[in-house]
Amino acid sequence: MRSTLILFSLCFALTAFTQDYKFGKVSKEELQEKFNPLDSSASATYLYKYRRTFFEYIQSEGFRLVTDVHERIKIYNQEGFDYATEQIRLHKNGSDEEEINSIKAYTYNLLEGKIEETKLTKSGIFKTERSKYLDETKFTMPNIKEGCVVEFRYKILSPFFSNVDDFVFQYDIPVKKLDAIFEAPEYFVFKTNAKGFLSVIPKTETKRDKITFTSKSRSGNYVSNTSFHSSDINFTKEVSSYNLANIPALKEEPYVNSINNYRSSMQYELSYTKFPQSPVKYYSTTWEDVVKTIYKSSYFGEELNKTGYFKEDIDAIISSISDPMKRTALIFDFVKSKMRWNRGYGKYTNVGVKKAFKEHVGNVAEINLMLTSMLKYAGLNAYPVLVSTRQNGVPLFPTREGYNYVVSYVKFPQGSILLDATSKYSIPNVLPFRTLNWHGRVIAEKGGSTLVDLYPKQKSKDNISMMVNLNEEGIIEGSYRSVKTNHMALSYRQKYNKANEEDFLEKLENKYSDLEISDFQVKNKNDLSKPVIESYKFNKESQADIIGDKLYFSPMFFLKTVENPFKLDSREFPVDFGYPAATKYQIIIKIPEGYKVESAPEKVAYSMPDNLGVFKYNVSLSDNTMHFLIILEMNQSIISPTYYDALKEYFKQIIEKENEQVVLTKV
Template identity: 40%
Template sequence: MRSCFLIFFWVFLFSLTSVAQKLELGQVTKAELLEKQHKSDTSAVAAYIFKKAKTDFLYAEENGFTTITTFQIKIKIYKKEGLNWANFKIPYYVGYENLEDENVTIEEGYTYNLENNKVLKTKVKSEGKFTEKINEYWEAKSVTFPNVKVGSIIELEYKLKSENITTLPEFQYQYDIPVNYAEYNSFIPEFYIYKSIRKGYIDLSLDQKIETTSQSFEGKVGYASQTKNLRYKQIISQYKASNIPALIEEDFVNNIANYYGKLEQELQTIRYPEQEPKQIATTWEDVAKSIYDDKDFNAAITSFEYFKNDILSIKNSAQTQEELVKRIFSYVKNRMNWNEKYGYYPRQKVEIAYVEKVGNVAEINLMLVSMLRMSGIDANPVLVSTRENGIAYFPNKTLFNYVIVAVNVNNTILLMDATEKLSDSNRLPVRVLNGSGRLIRKDGTSEEIDLMPKTNSNNVTNIIASINQQGEVAGKVREQYFDYNAFLFRKNHNGFSSQSQVEKLEKIYPGIEISSYTVQNSEELDLPIIENYDFTTSNVVEIIGDKMYFSPFLFLMKTENPFKKEKREYPIDFIYPNKDKVIINFTIPEGYVVETLPKEMALSMPDNLANLRYMISNTGKQIQLVYTHDTNQATIESGYYEILKNFYKKIIEIQTEKIVLKKG
């Protein structure tokens, strides 16, 4: 019995030692380097062996507390597709008005390889570390690891210093590769109480304790410097998670980064000794007031003189408020050219942007607010976080990176973005369709504004075709695009030649040949796009003996379900509601009759999320198909994933079911 206990003890001790080694930088073993695939995810191209972070508060008499967060990571590369994990980019904020910019320092970085049965350690040199500017508010420290190959292990330690203690650095613990172990520790002085916000679908365990600590710092006594000591209690929090699966991006997702497991912490209360606790958590009204108090922002909205004469002629000739709004919006879109710079603050005077006819998002859209207000229209800016920037979960102006315009006309809110020449009222660029924005008013109040489209954008396809006795199909297509479908068509196709459009279509639908291609209403934003072309194809009909087999959807037939995962944790994002209608009339060849037609069908998802109706009929030599597929919400929650997956499975079954013709 004793020997069994000793064996267990040594195995247990060995496993603890092994884990301890793996959770420290510099402890890379031959066994780790020889590992060919991840233990629980054999498809993984790489994996975090661990990711750890620790936030300390450092006190200085002049500035008070600042935070220093130390990050440590250890990553194993399994496949050549994982080599990109050897290029790190660490963003940090540099847009503060009253605080020092954040700063990142690379403490150490190494690549480990097994060569000649020995562990070879290669250091990241200075040329592998550099700083790059992302935009006016963000920079990034980039690290490129040397000598990385399949089988390598990379280690990195870096520190982020910030004077902004209202939010602590984000700790991300889930990626599109597995994470074996994640740990975050914070040592927060008792004076500050933070609210923890956990994102994603992987929970973190939490252990907390309070202990007494002290810091020495240089202080002033008269004109002399003296070492002082600050003694206080601190709250030690440890968040942990193990065996975190990769979150893989599937079709129809907004920004996968919104759904990774992350920890964010926002300062809620300051409680200094012998003082009343102060609630510090920012409100949306705080954000609105802070932005309106900025002199450049305020000037961009209240300055009228530079455009006054140009707008007066528009104002005097418009018959209604609706017409006035539309004409001013059109004027700004046509005059101004977006330089593709984001932000909600002007980076130059709007007067200069107006003269030069070029500006960033804020300069163009705040100019639009100003023109509308001068014309007596109720217009306000709306702060937005774009799809690529993520979702703003709590009030903090650093989370926004864009601004659009909300106009109230006859108690109806119209949303506008004059940076996009092809956009229209309530038809915002896709980059802006990200949940909700925050409308801010000059009196300091604010309001949440839903950015997502509510009405279906139609797409109507009409095909008239005939099949000859050799199984060749020839016909005409007339496709109409409405609302967002028309907007995206113009965005993706305007300015291209007819020949390039034909080549795109022939690539989408392999095996068809297109001629007589035309497009109507490319520039008329109020009208649908109408696309017309003739086609021939010889690969949609199969002839076996005296029978023909083909899908009634011809080359439009869908054969693959876009939803393949067993389950999905994040929402399904279709960007906007859509109605797809297909009407096909075709003539069967002489000497053939219809033997079998597919079954008609009607399907509906719960809560009217999606509907489908399929009708097909045969009269003599004519077959007609009418197919309608409605997706009635821009975003469908993940709880409906299994139902949606089966709904699309039925769509594939419908579209792949064959018509059978036989010689009569």
Template identity: 40%
Template sequence: MKLKRKFAFIVLLTFLSTGGWAQKYKLDKLSERDFEIEKDTSKLSSPAVFLIKHRETYFDYSDSDHWTIINEVTERIHILSKEGLDYATKKIPLYKNDTDKEILEEIEGATYNLEGGKVEKTKFDEKVVFEKNINKHWNESVFTMPNARVGSVVEWSYKTISPFWKVDDLVLQQDIPVKHYYAKIRTPQMFGFRVLKRGSFEISPNSSVESRSLGFTYAGTGGYGTSTIRSNSARVNFQEIISEYQKENIPALKEEPFVNNINNYRYSIIYELTSTEFSEGNVKNYAITWEEVARSIFKSKNFGKQLEDTRFLKEAAKNITSQYVEKEIILEKALELIKLRMTWNGEYGKYVEQDISKAYKNGAGNVAEINLSLIALLRECGLDVNPVLVSTQSNGVPLYPTLEGYNYVIAGLRENGKTLLLDATEKWSAVNILPARVYNWTGRMISDKGIAQEIDLNETSRAEEYHFVMAAIDNNGVVTGEVKERFVGNKALNYRQKKAGVAEKDIKSSLAEGFGLQEIIGIKVKNSVLVKEPIEEIFQFTSSNEADVVGNKIYFSPLLFLKLAENPFKEEFRQFPVNYINPFTNAKMVTLSIPEGYKVASIPQSLNMVLPDDTGAFLFHVAEQNGTLQITSRFSIKKPYIDAGYYESLREFYKRCVEKENEKIVLEKV
């Protein structure tokens, strides 16, 4: 976020020399004790451990750069395994916007190894720092510590200088343990911040207010009637709010299945700018509510202003409306046109980098340029379509109203209590069938009338898959037959994303490996490019892995290779909510002929289960008639997010599903 940096001080300026205020934190000298791991249980199962993470953040001022934010960082890491060698490389992201950018300075570092009972030090050479251009808004500085190996301790310190009034989040929790964390944040009184906590941990800062005197130089004229430029020095006095955070023995962040963005739960402290007051009584407030955020975004020339002149789309709109009158058909045709005309360049963003008329002409653009073009086209078609702001899964779940909370925009039509959503950045999308990155809690529909309405992104999503097997088993336990699969909604989108353009032999190979089949004969795919239609896949198979023949009996699982093999929830406890992205249904139906001369000795009992609060359901049924088995399984999760408080029930639910689908049918020779 780039904010305006020029202002007038209401302070006393005097001609004084200037000097530095902060002192860089220095690490203690290493001893043999720092290399010990035997008694340190936090290190035993980790590839590395942060011995120290230290950061100080403060504001500085100069006449040329005005207010800047300084971060001074010092870190020390003990490398404990081969995998931990990755932590000998440091990557520092640096934001840039137009001519303004963050810079990196004063890099120091060393690697320490214990050799014959003595600590050997290898100094870091600043010349081996490499800067990479990641994209239009990010650079990355990268360096690797010399002579690092298993058992080494590496340390570094550096300073970043930022012209952007964004205090970087304090990220206490890492993917490896942190023995000692310390941060000092110093903010001038004229900046108002809201401080929030992410993650389930306790921390209370040591807070204080101190006076600070900050010197700077500025250019001035020599006096009335002269043009001489001279350099003057001045000093500003103000109150500074100081917060110190300290925490010991922070555990590593542990991954759990079905978590879309683990950073949503990482121990962090967030500073969000809420106001500035650079002269007495002249307070500028930044967005406080989501409605204010949404309205502020809409007013931007790089957002709402783009929808004011859509004349360049009149001809395209006329071609659509002259042929179709139904709203849903018009939505589909407009979406199809923009997808064919424009290609997503891979860049996210709620704001355009170029006018949508130019992006449309060029045939490419970022998320905003493509989807605002779609909205403009639909408005030219006479539909009351509005932007819907979204925070993607990679952007996380915003905890508070902020301009940075949204990083994506799609198109939405709200009518008669129903929402229709569209995203033209995804080639295989359709109305209400969006790419997975978009499904992240809720969005917010905004309009030029100042309306900001919360939208359930999953309100009309469908993710269904159906598997039909018609097969026979012989007296050697070999199963042959045909499989018909049907993928609906987001399941069809996922299929197209993975298999579009893939050679038939590779699809066969993938199916054989995934299902554990010896042979797949022929494969047909229907509706592969009809994005609003379900995908249908048909193939024939042979498998000798599905049954065990023991004496005069044959044992096999009712659903054959379609069974749920294991419970994904193995841990006894869970910290984080379960995120399925979309509610979904997985239905499996098997019709199986048994070999002549055999009878059914035993079959599993039917089962019908539901999760608390109608969160999910499981139905399982086996029936036999005239030598043919009919097996049905239907597994559904009805909510995209399940709170960790339901974990015990969910884990038991999966456990019983796995047991039932793996329970054996027994055939006996007559």
């Protein structure tokens, strides 16, 4: 169904569009529009999205890349206010940096039948340094109200002609009209890589252009005469144009690593340059080229070779230890205790490993390149691993921009482990959730590389046991205990250890709709060698329906799942759980005196094809006590969209079973 809608909407791509999108020509009809006719759920709509990226020749500098942007956005309600903020990333490298200029922006509101304009002033534009390699210019439009239209345009000047930002065609909100143009002189040869399920094909044509050179000369012995001369160099350029209309929004769905992986876009990658009277110069077109370029960087490979700043500390730690696994564990724990992550991402260091070590704080690269270097110094087969985080997307094509993170890889005769010292609660082969994104690229000393699967093979477990006393008024009281391992333990520790316990308890009680908790305890919150254990006593009212002389209740009470996360008729991209998991519930219910079990859910076992998932539900009775054992397993981190119907039905069956009721009747 979804694919049909997308193809149908693209049929409008080359049709005439009568709306005037000249900057400043916002109409009353646009301001009066209450919702998007093709998507009434949209909080905002791109009325017009324009981008032109082209090459401009500056005689004193050479070629530079220029991008013109013009956007007009309709905001229907408060949920759409976020689209009134524009954030522009500007790359830099040493003295070379991208610039933004010619920002012009207005907010339009309809006031008593007249269009009111509010201009964005310079004081509303902010520039922030994000890292050594990235700045950000940000502005939020003034006078934002429900029903307003915002419009802005600006120009980006870039010396990095090999780094063309992707042309994106699909967004989180619908687009009524999109025009995009990319122009490349014959001296620059690009290859294209398309991404996403919405197929877009450009119109390409060759045009003539020219570069005009000017020079001046002086003549005369006593009176200087200056004359100017100009000459032209003619060349051809390839122009790719995209003209689309009524592009549907790309909706967020549950269990997606990054929705950007599936967003329709076109990447222009510089393959080589060929200037007159100059040899052909090739750029990164293979992963081998990319890896060698990264490794040779002074902010990566050279940082790995620095050892003087940590020798004394590491010698003291491992001097009496010969076992490689124990050495690895000691160095890993040392870095985690020594360093604090500053939340900075990147494959390159910022201040450098030596300074970061001295100040006890660093970005991802500084901490994990430091860890890798220490492990190598200790005689271990350790290597850095390039990673693209879940939000950064999957690097489908060879590009240096595809990776934004580094972890460590250690190879042993019996296998290998992955380490990330930025997380205090991470253990070997249990990486932070943000890094669980398909494959990482292990880099060897000379720049060679191989892929490593970042998804864990070992299941994360949560064993839950609950003792429940149910009275004839439908009130339950009892005890709860949860034992979590691996990623489930990591996630729990991250949430609990950084929270105020009172606030944590309040959120827990609210999660289960006013559950009353007492005697709350957490064991092993910092002992990573053991599972984290959460326990408490509870009391909760209205957990059984009383009808006549009968009680009706779900034996999972407040723990039951009530809503299927998979609602779409079909799904075009994988379901990504991040890690395989198993949850086991052992629930013992003591029924009230004077009642007997009239009926109870039957034993069942469900499974998905190819053993992707297993659900077991067992029940037994003894005197006035009911015993339930419920097991839910997802055996794979990633579920292919070909299994989506089976997964959706699997969860439907589970939810129906968890909500089945026990019926008690008075004796």
